[in-house]
Amino acid sequence: xxxxxxxxxxxxxxxxxxxxxxxxxxxxxxxxxxxxxxxxxxxxxxxxxxxxxxxxxxxxxxxxxxxxxxxxxxxxxxxxxxxxxxxxxxxxxxxxxxxxxxxxxxxxxxxxxxxxxxxxxxxxxxxxxxxxxxxxxxxxxxxxxxxxxxxxxxxxxxxxxxxxxxxxxxxxxxxxxxxxxxxxxxxxxxxxxxxxxxxxxxxxxxxxxxxxxxxxxxxxxxxxxxxxxxxxxxxxxxxxxxxxxxxxxxxxxxxxxxxxxxxxxxxxxxxxxxxxxxxxxxxxxxxxxxxxxxxxxxxxxxxxxxxxxxxxxxxxxxxxxxxxxxxxxxxxxxxxxxxxxxxxxxxxxxxxxxxxxxxxxxxxxxxxxxxxxxxxxxxxxxxxxxxxxxxxxxxxxxxxxxxxxxxxxxxxxxxxxxxxxxxxxxxxxxxxxxxxxxxxxxxxxxxxxxxxxxxxxxxxxxxxxxxxxxxxxxxxxxxxxxxxxxxxxxxxxxxxxxxxxxxxxxxxxxxxxxxxxxxxxxxxxxxxxxxxxxxxxxxxxxxxxxxxxxxxxxxxxxxxxxxxxxx
Amino acid sequence: xxxxxxxxxxxxxxxxxxxxxxxxxxxxxxxxxxxxxxxxxxxxxxxxxxxxxxxxxxxxxxxxxxxxxxxxxxxxxxxxxxxxxxxxxxxxxxxxxxxxxxxxxxxxxxxxxxxxxxxxxxxxxxxxxxxxxxxxxxxxxxxxxxxxxxxxxxxxxxxxxxxxxxxxxxxxxxxxxxxxxxxxxxxxxxxxxxxxxxxxxxxxxxxxxxxxxxxxxxxxxxxxxxxxxxxxxxxxxxxxxxxxxxxxxxxxxxxxxxxxxxxxxxxxxxxxxxxxxxxxxxxxxxxxxxxxxxxxxxxxxxxxxxxxxxxxxxxxxxxxxxxxxxxxxxxxxxxxxxxxxxxxxxxxxxxxxxx
Numbered sequence: 048x049x050x051x052x053x054x055x056x057x058x059x060x061x062x063x064x065x066x067x068x069x070x071x072x073x074x075x076x077x078x079x080x081x082x083x084x085x086x087x088x089x090x091x092x093x094x095x096x097x098x099x100x101x102x103x104x105x106x107x108x109x110x111x112x113x114x115x116x117x118x119x120x121x122x123x124x125x126x127x128x129x130x131x132x133x134x135x136x137x138x139x140x141x142x143x144x145x146x147x148x149x150x151x152x153x154x155x156x157x158x159x160x161x162x163x164x165x166x167x168x169x170x171x172x173x174x175x176x177x178x179x180x181x182x183x184x185x186x187x188x189x190x191x192x193x194x195x196x197x198x199x200x201x202x203x204x205x206x207x208x209x210x211x212x213x214x215x216x217x218x219x220x221x222x223x224x225x226x227x228x229x230x231x232x233x234x235x236x237x238x239x240x241x242x243x244x245x246x247x248x249x250x251x252x253x254x255x256x257x258x259x260x261x262x263x264x265x266x267x268x269x270x271x272x273x274x275x276x277x278x279x280x281x282x283x284x285x286x287x288x289x290x291x292x293x294x295x296x297x298x299x300x301x302x303x304x305x306x307x308x309x310x311x312x313x314x315x316x317x318x319x320x321x322x323x324x325x326x327x328x329x330x331x332x333x334x335x336x337x338x339x340x341x342x343x344x345x346x347x348x349x350x351x352x353x354x355x356x357x358x359x360x361x362x363x364x365x366x367x368x369x370x371x372x373x374x375x376x377x378x379x380x381x382x383x384x385x386x387x388x389x390x391x392x393x394x395x396x397x398x399x400x401x402x403x404x405x406x407x408x409x410x411x412x413x414x415x416x417x418x419x420x421x422x423x424x425x426x427x428x429x430x431x432x433x434x435x436x437x438x439x440x441x442x443x444x445x446x447x448x449x450x451x452x453x454x455x456x457x458x459x460x461x462x463x464x465x466x467x468x469x470x471x472x473x474x475x476x477x478x479x480x481x482x483x484x485x486x487x488x489x490x491x492x493x494x495x496x497x498x499x500x501x502x503x504x505x506x507x508x509x510x511x512x513x514x515x516x517x518x519x520x521x522x523x524x525x526x527x528x529x530x531x532x533x534x535x536x537x538x539x540x541x542x543x544x545x546x547x548x549x550x551x552x553x554x555x556x557x558x559x560x561x562x563x564x565x566x567x568x569x570x571x572x573x574x575x576x577x578x579x580x581x582x583x584x585x586x587x588x589x590x591x592x593x594x595x596x597x598x599x600x601x602x603x604x605x606x607x608x609x610x611x612x613x614x
Numbered sequence: 615x616x617x618x619x620x621x622x623x624x625x626x627x628x629x630x631x632x633x634x635x636x637x638x639x640x641x642x643x644x645x646x647x648x649x650x651x652x653x654x655x656x657x658x659x660x661x662x663x664x665x666x667x668x669x670x671x672x673x674x675x676x677x678x679x680x681x682x683x684x685x686x687x688x689x690x691x692x693x694x695x696x697x698x699x700x701x702x703x704x705x706x707x708x709x710x711x712x713x714x715x716x717x718x719x720x721x722x723x724x725x726x727x728x729x730x731x732x733x734x735x736x737x738x739x740x741x742x743x744x745x746x747x748x749x750x751x752x753x754x755x756x757x758x759x760x761x762x763x764x765x766x767x768x769x770x771x772x773x774x775x776x777x778x779x780x781x782x783x784x785x786x787x788x789x790x791x792x793x794x795x796x797x798x799x800x801x802x803x804x805x806x807x808x809x810x811x812x813x814x815x816x817x818x819x820x821x822x823x824x825x826x827x828x829x830x831x832x833x834x835x836x837x838x839x840x841x842x843x844x845x846x847x848x849x850x851x852x853x854x855x856x857x858x859x860x861x862x863x864x865x866x867x868x869x870x871x872x873x874x875x876x877x878x879x880x881x882x883x884x885x886x887x888x889x890x891x892x893x894x895x896x897x898x899x900x901x902x903x904x905x906x907x908x909x910x911x912x913x914x915x916x917x918x919x920x921x922x923x924x925x926x927x928x929x930x931x932x933x934x935x936x937x938x939x940x941x942x943x944x945x946x947x948x949x950x951x952x953x954x955x956x957x958x959x960x961x962x963x964x965x966x967x968x969x
């Protein structure tokens with residue numbers, strides 16, 4: 048009886064909220080719009096992929112799966128992907144922890160520099176590290192050939208890929224771990240010291256055990272990024288093929304959509320599973336929330352025996368990353384890397400002769416996507432945190448899961464879903480902008496949710512009691528209060544869009560070519576200098592726009608440190 | 615149980631350098647002698663140096679100058695793990711990844727004590743704290759009060775020469791705070807351990823201590839028993855800091871031994887003198903609000919504020935250009951004066967303390 052009553056009450060509550068929402072047409076429109084966007088551009092493509100993989104000549108069958116696993120190299124590709132993911136995650140987590148420990152525990156002066164170096168790979172085009180690794184260790188590499196005179200140096204493959212992915216993804220681990228380390232209450236460690244534990248014993252019995260969930264978290268997040276990574280394996284993988292690349296080769300290279308979609312489903316399943324484990328198991332285990340806010344500032348360690356070795360390691364890695372970034376613009380001005388190191392503008396001339404189109408297209412599309420993604424992310428964050436509506440769980444879940452969906456998978460999904468009526472979008476600017484928005488929005492939503500949760504809803508209630516409509520409340524109260532999250536979302540969207548590869552590689556056409564694709568094809572044909580020139584231009588554009596955005600933001604009274612906090 | 619240790623601070627100084635490169639003296643060359651088994655509270659406003667002093671005794675801060683003796687040993691340069699101290703922290707600082715048993719056993723395990731001994735000692739402490747049923751719980755499953763008991767047990771099990779408390783009760787609610795402070799005092803008396811306790815709550819300090827050390831601006835203003843501190847504060851700061859105080863001008867009329875007659879706005883009182891004075895000396899006197907007698911016909915004053923509190927009645931009256939606070943206990947059946955009315959007051963001679 049009681050249960051029946053509950054069901055009745057539940058239905059009544061839901062109907063009542065729906066009624067309440069209906070009385071507010073703007074809110075209703077926003078909810079319906081968000082539901083449509085999330086369904087059409089995140090879920091529907093995935094459903095199309097799954098459907099395509101399960102049908103062969105119009106019949107339901109598992110043939111596609113049998114077929115790909117009968118192919119000799121599929122298991123190898125699968126193993127390649129997982130092995131790379133495991134190795135890169137372990138090393139990245141270790142390096143990230145080292146950086147985080149140095150930042151949170153040690154008394155060193157160059158922290159800002161280390162911090163900048165650690166964040167650099169997150170905002171740079173994905174090729175930069177791969178490209179400069181080739182410049183250093185490739186067949187004509189400065190170190191391999193220039194210094195050691197090796198003729199047959201082969202950076203392409205597992206080792207090169209491990210190096211490049213580690214340097215690209217360790218910041219993910221760093222940012223997560225530094226936050227956790229800083230929130231450990233120093234008095235917990237002091238208590239251990241006071242009870243007779245030496246520094247090393249404190250680290251072993253307190254700090255490290257407390258960080259286990261965080262380390263697992265970092266490991267899984269890097270793993271998701273590593274197996275989803277398309278551009279690095281494409282550029283520097285050589286014969287070492289991973290799933291993300293294989294999906295592309297199968298679909299675009301061999302025109303085998305059945306096989307490609309089956310592979311995509313396999314990759315998607317791995318990513319989603321790992322993501323679920325991370326989200327619903329590891330994340331819940333965090334101790335830091337238990338110890339609460341740190342009660343006092345940590346006494347930083349200044350014992351040379353501890354500081355020096357860590358400092359040296361962190362410094363070496365930072366210098367190495369710094370050199371890698373410096374190499375690309377340098378490489379762009381070198382006549383023929385590895386053979387003739389004289390200054391030359393040939394590569395830039397070549398780029399300009401080839402045409403400014405990819406540069407113009409990419410910048411234009413990224414600028415279009417930026418406000419759309421920024422505003423949409425804030426609307427969705429607002430609806431999730433503040434409103435009750437049917438489908439809220441679906442929106443929250445899907446947008447969060449979108450973080451774990453590999454770019455190649457969603458790109459393939461767009462090709463399948465939007466090349467036939469009623470929505471023919473393939474090859475248009477629209478689909479590229481949609482891809483940009485969908486790839487950057489989830490991060491914006493997350494930071495929007497985080498900042499909204501900090502704000503007492505009664506402030507918004509006060510506005511609506513004073514007569515503001517829901518749209519007015521949102522624009523006049525909510526957005527101004529969460530503007531750091533909003534603006535960091537804008538910056539992130541632009542950077543991400545300019546540097547996106549995996550999703551859009553399926554969507555570019557003669558009408559719209561993108562910078563990243565141009566860089567990739569130049570590396571592919573061995574024109575490393577031209578690729579460097581393109582990359583340099585890309586970095587310059589990103590730097591100018593980000594700087595201009597920050598300049599504008601400072602006019603609105605938001606300083607850059609707000610943005611950093613959001614990251 | 616090991617024997618409790620004496621703690622001796624000699625010329626102890628801690629000077630910090632701020633980010634603007636200014637020097638801030640947190641602890642200003644203090645001397646303090648804490649006897650074995652004594653319960654000493656360091657009390658003062660925030661920033662007075664009490665916590666810094668405690669952290670220098672524990673070893674978390676290095677003194678800029680001076681010596682810290684624990685027992686016979688100068689420990690000033692030793693790290694915290696090498697000192698015979700155990701500390702109870704304000705925010706409990708329990709290890710969140712360990713259950714109660716492992717939290718308490720931690721220090722003993724670090725000392726690599728035999729398993730048997732660890733078990734026995736932890737068990738004994740759990741029994742003493744009446745926490746046997748909590749052994750398997752983790753900190754997140756316990757209330758603040760319970761966590762603080764574990765924190766105390768974790769320190770006590772080490773049988774340290776000195777037990778340190780860093781505002782251990784300030785995160786608890788008022789009722790629990792009183793319960794816990796009685797508990798701490800009971801256990802301290804049972805085991806007879808030297809204890810140094812930092813708090814900014816003067817009532818707590820009065821209730822718990824053998825000796826109260828009042829600190830201000832890095833200096834020790836006064837050290838003494840709770841009665842001494844309350845009844846015979848050495849200066850206005852101490853008088854105002856501990857309890858409420860009316861501080862009034864007076865003159866010495868005559869002196870005879872350690873007794874003297876003083877004049878407070880024309881009315882003569884015979885009082886005890888702590889120091890030697892000459893007739894006609896201008897002095898200041900401290901009179902606690904409960905030392906003012908309503909109805910004694912020494913002065914006629916106007917009532918400025920009148921608040922009924924249940925167990926007592928609080929007045930503020932205009933007294934020669936100053937406000938004097940009065941606390942009349944047990945107001946039932948007594949006449950209540952309203953704001954604006956006149957009333958007669960006088961002072962209880964035993965309650966007048968000449969500074």
